Amino acid sequence: MPFKHPxxxxxxxxxxxxxxxxxEVAIIETDLHLNPRxxxxxxxxxxxxxxxxxxxxxASDHVTHIRLVSNRSGQL
Numbered sequence: 001m002p003f004k005h006p007x008x009x010x011x012x013x014x015x016x017x018x019x020x021x022x023x024e025v026a027i028i029e030t031d032l033h034l035n036p037r038x039x040x041x042x043x044x045x046x047x048x049x050x051x052x053x054x055x056x057x058x059a060s061d062h063v064t065h066i067r068l069v070s071n072r073s074g075q076l
Contacts (some may be wrong), residue, residue, distance in 0.1 A: 005044060005052050007032050009071060010019060013063070025065045034070045 003011045003026065009039040015022050030049060033041045053066045 003028060003052075003056050005030075007048060007049055016065075023065055024063045025067055025068060026056070026060075026063045027067045028072045029069050031072060032070060033072050034068060040072075 005028075007030045009031060012027045012029075014025045014027055016025055028049075031051060032045055033039060034046060036043070049068065053068065054062055057063060057066050
């Protein structure tokens with residue numbers, strides 16, 4: 001699942017194991033602050049990234065979840 005977006009630095013994959021079975025998860029690292037309480041949080045940019053992730057998820061035939069992770073230091 002290639003994922004291209006101006007604020008994405010890395011996409012990796014994991015498998016989560018739970019009582020009901022396994023789930024394939026795409027992990028998308030971003031340079032955006034994801035905490036709305038952070039002073040550098042930009043809601044419009046985060047929303048565009050979420051929309052792009054939702055579109056990628058809809059197009060995937062095996063990934064059932066996407067996790068967005070900020071690689072910015074200073075998250076509150």
